[in-house]
Amino acid sequence: MDIYHVGEALVQRQLVAKKRQVKGTWLNLAPANSLLTPTLDAKLENEDGRRHRHQSPRPTLLYLFSGTARVTTQQVQLPLLSGNLVFLAANTPYQVDALKAGDVLVTLHLPADQSLLQLLPATSAGESVPVIQRIIADYHQWHCARFNGNKIADSAYITERMICEVMAPTQFGAARMPHFFQLLLIELLRQADYAGAPQSLPARHVTTTELLTYLDENYDVSSLTMMAQTFDYNPNYLSNRLKAATGKSFIQLVDDRRMHVAVSLLENPRISVEEIVNYIGYSSKSFFYKKFKQRYGQSPSELRQLLITEQKGKLIS
Incomplete structure (x- = not known):
């Protein structure tokens, strides 16, 4: 599978699950017995009209492929737009509000040694140190970090490349994954996409x-x-x-x-x-x-x- 068809594949799985009234909060993206699963496990949030609650023993990365979504954790709300990413610490409970048609949210379960703090690059560049220190402090307090990436940024390309690898594994896929993780964090820092400490969503009138x-x-x-x-x-x-x-x-x-x-x-x-x-x-x-x-x-x-x-x-x- 190439990156240009990943969206079509994700939406198709969502539509099939909805038509068949598939129960459960996630739809598996990896083939059965995939060798990649210990390294990276990818799931698609089920768009079944329900609010879902999750908690994983592994560090988690949420990627909003399209639409909008709202994630709640540690009593704060994280509004997501297309291309946004959220890193969650292992064993952090969180909730995903019911998705609407067109909302596509992918969950990536990372290896235990690939949490956000382990992935942050070591650098002596003066302009990067304050941002990294702020991310570390916020992550310790809130156990999550949101990045305001967008669909045309390199961070989106790298994330979708990982999703393709999980859905259709290729040779040396497991060996490539750690490098994808590290490169993703570097690009997010270069793009200055860190959203800062979580904030509550303002109330919105629904028409x-x-x-x-x-x-x-x-x-x-x-x-x-x-x-x-x-x-x-x-x-x-x-x-x-x-x-x-x-x-x-x-x-x-x-x-x-x-x-x-x-x-x-x-x-x-x-x-x-x-x-x-x-x-x-x-x-x-x-x-x-x-x-x-x-x-x-x-x-x-x-x-x-x-x-x-x-x-x-x-x-x-």
């Missing part, structure tokens, strides 16, 4: 449009509780706000979107009703039939036949 967009993108896997966690709202407050803005409850809004997608899928005779039920997030085929008939006055099979007949009529005319 009704954002709430409805979230439902459009996550109707198949989301619950009221999960959505409330995503936006840091109380579930009752969120329910009342949706009702006031749309005149419909959360369940009604989700059902609207599920039924709309179901009808569009029924137009394709190659997709079975069972596949549609799974795709739109219903766990029971009989429950789906009941809800569908209540809304449209006919069964999915009957509506499918009507839609196919209408399509044929349009083609003839």
Whole structure:
């Protein structure tokens, strides 16, 4: 795999996991029995609409490939933008807020002897010493360090190169990894990307449009509780706000979107009703039939036949 296709591969894994409703907080990126795993283990945060909690016995590097994310550790919040990196000390508990569509967060578990403090270069350059001393002091206090890298910086290229190596190992891959780690820290220092001590995120007003967009993108896997966690709202407050803005409850809004997608899928005779039920997030085929008939006055099979007949009529005319 080359670096130009790593994004496509990451997003594809995320989409497949979401469609299959894969449980768990991480998606493995390394092939089974990879020789690289003791040196570098890479995982993809599961974009399942849930807030995830983690704690690893190994030093951890978080890399936001795209979108935005928010990580909380030691009672502070770390807002991340595309290209940002966060180093976490071993055994540091942290939490990743629910990701939205387009948010791609990769977790790299480093060897025990490759924590941030071991990776910092020894230097006598006067301009580097104060920054390194500040990083060391902050890391001892907060057990984490955030770097404001961006997608066009060398730090992003090196990190994505490591991700490629994990996903598709090549010859001498394990031998290259320690050098990638060291080079990454050097580039971050050269780019002057250290973000300083962690700071809390300011409160942000969430618009009704954002709430409805979230439902459009996550109707198949989301619950009221999960959505409330995503936006840091109380579930009752969120329910009342949706009702006031749309005149419909959360369940009604989700059902609207599920039924709309179901009808569009029924137009394709190659997709079975069972596949549609799974795709739109219903766990029971009989429950789906009941809800569908209540809304449209006919069964999915009957509506499918009507839609196919209408399509044929349009083609003839």
